Amino acid sequence: MTTLDSKKFAIDAVKLTKIYGSGNTEVVAMRDASMQVAQGEVVALLGPSGSGKSTFLTAVGLINPPTSGRITIKGQLVLDGETEHANLRSFRRQHIGFIFQKSNLIPFLSAVENIQIAMQLNGQSSGFARRRAIELMDYLGVADRADNFPSMLSGGQQQRVAVARALANHPSVILADEPTAALDGHRGRQVMELFAKVAHEQGTGVIVVTHDHRALDVFDTIYEMEDGLMHEQPKQSASSLDGAQSL
Numbered sequence: 418m419t420t421l422d423s424k425k426f427a428i429d430a431v432k433l434t435k436i437y438g439s440g441n442t443e444v445v446a447m448r449d450a451s452m453q454v455a456q457g458e459v460v461a462l463l464g465p466s467g468s469g470k471s472t473f474l475t476a477v478g479l480i481n482p483p484t485s486g487r488i489t490i491k492g493q494l495v496l497d498g499e500t501e502h503a504n505l506r507s508f509r510r511q512h513i514g515f516i517f518q519k520s521n522l523i524p525f526l527s528a529v530e531n532i533q534i535a536m537q538l539n540g541q542s543s544g545f546a547r548r549r550a551i552e553l554m555d556y557l558g559v560a561d562r563a564d565n566f567p568s569m570l571s572g573g574q575q576q577r578v579a580v581a582r583a584l585a586n587h588p589s590v591i592l593a594d595e596p597t598a599a600l601d602g603h604r605g606r607q608v609m610e611l612f613a614k615v616a617h618e619q620g621t622g623v624i625v626v627t628h629d630h631r632a633l634d635v636f637d638t639i640y641e642m643e644d645g646l647m648h649e650q651p652k653q654s655a656s657s658l659d660g661a662q663s664l
Contacts, residue, residue, distance in 0.1 A: 426489070427589050427622020428454040428477060433486035435472050435645075446472045447483070450647040452624075452640060454590075456491070459616035459623040461633055463650070464642035470626045471594055473642065477624070478513055478592045479505045491589040510539060514583030514621075516593040520575035522567040528578045529554065529563040535585040546585075553581035557611065573604035580611060584619065591615065593625045597632075606632040613637075 435447040447469040454460050464470050475481040477488060479495065482505065488496040490512055495503045522531045532550035537543060554560040557577045559570075567575055576596060583591050593612065597605035609625070609632040616623040616637075625636070633639060639650045 425455060426453050427456045427458070427491055428452065428624070429487075429489040430473075430477050431487040431489075433473065433476050433483040433488070435469075435476060435481070436484045445645055447476070447642075447645045447647075450486075450642070450645070452477075452647065454622040454624060454638075456589075456622055457616055457620045458637045459613045459625065459635070461636040461639045462624055462626045462642065463628070463630075463639065466628075468642040469645040469647075470642050472645075473647070474592050474594055474624065474626050477590075478515060479509045511586060512589045514586070514588040514591040516576070516579050516583050516591065516596050518595040518598045520567065520572075520579040522575060522578060522582075524567050527564045527566055528559065528570065528574075531567070531578055532582045532585050535582050539586050549585065550581065553584055554578070557581050571604075572600050573607055576600070576608050577611065580608075580615065584615065584621075588621060591621055591623045593623070595626055595628065597627065597629050602631055605629055606635075609635050 430450065430452045432449045432451055433447060434445070434449055437444045437446060450469065450473050452460070462470050462473065472481070476483040482496055485498050487494070493503065495505070495508055523534070526534065529547065529550045532553060533543065533546040536546035536549060551560060551563060554563055557580060559574055559577045562570055562574055570578065597608050600608060612623050612625055613635045615621055640647055641650045
């Protein structure tokens with residue numbers, strides 16, 4: 418694990434531990450998990466179900482803070498043990514974008530309105546929000562679907578709109594939890610390549626939790642979790658695993 422200045426990183430998570438219950442009912446869901454994600458880096462987080470991947474993601478995303486550990490985002494110490502150094506809800510809204518297995522688009526809003534609303538909730542005017550939403554949709558190749566409702570979009574298109582929504586407020590970090598689970602191999606790879614594009618071109622730190630080994634070559638760094646423990650995995654090893662899984 419490198420120890421460069423935290424200001425160089427979109428995410429610097431140090432020894433995150435999450436414990437549920439106490440005494441005889443105590444369950445350690447994650448123990449001393451550390452990860453550094455540079456600005457402009459896209460990271461895959463692998464591991465079997467129940468290994469602690471989602472626990473780590475929701476901890477870094479300040480949704481379900483860890484029991485102990487330190488989280489610094491783009492140079493700002495946010496959480497140190499139980500001490501909060503920022504309003505977590507406000508900080509999360511301003512600095513972190515989330516993408517999930519389902520796009521979770523609002524069904525009665527058009528694609529562009531689904532992106533606009535993220536900015537308007539952050540205090541932006543409707544005019545500015547619409548212009549940026551259209552720009553993002555154009556950047557992600559779905560501008561021609563701006564006025565379509567989610568039910569009129571393919572799964573891949575819905576996820577592109579979800580990525581645009583996550584980018585709307587210029588986040589320092591994007592966290593994606595199994596974003597390709599409902600997509601076929603071709604569309605799944607397109608979405609993974611999209612995360613790499615966003616990270617490299619926008620300077621955003623991206624973590625993607627995935628079971629899908631078919632597109633690991635698009636990631637800069639790969640981590641693996643098992644039984645709540647995390648370690649960095651050499652990309653060559655991951656590529657070998659990818660090949661073995663496709664046989």
